[in-house]
Amino acid sequence: MNKVIITVVGKDTVGIIAKVCTYLSESGVNVLDISQTIVSGFFNMMMIVDMSAAIKSFAEVSAQLDELGESIGVAIKCQKEEIFEKMHRI
Secondary structure, eight states: OOEEEEEEEEEOOTTHHHHHHHHHHHTTOEEEEEEEEEETTEEEEEEEEEOTTOSSOHHHHHHHHHHHHHHHTEEEEEEEHHHHHHHTOO
């Protein structure tokens, strides 16, 4: 499995989850787990996805999600699972 961690943070608006998930689906990326919360009007989502069947490279998906985030007013960041785990090891 080729797991990637995606985080989405920004001011809450209608359709954030729909737009991100639509992009991922169209790119052949499978959502394995998703957690989201809204605190004082700010949206925070973390997703674990599998890119094994993706039709785009990690770099393409990351860059295009960054652009999507800018267009909807949120910050979207992607990290490969191995790097995420090493950065957050206690």
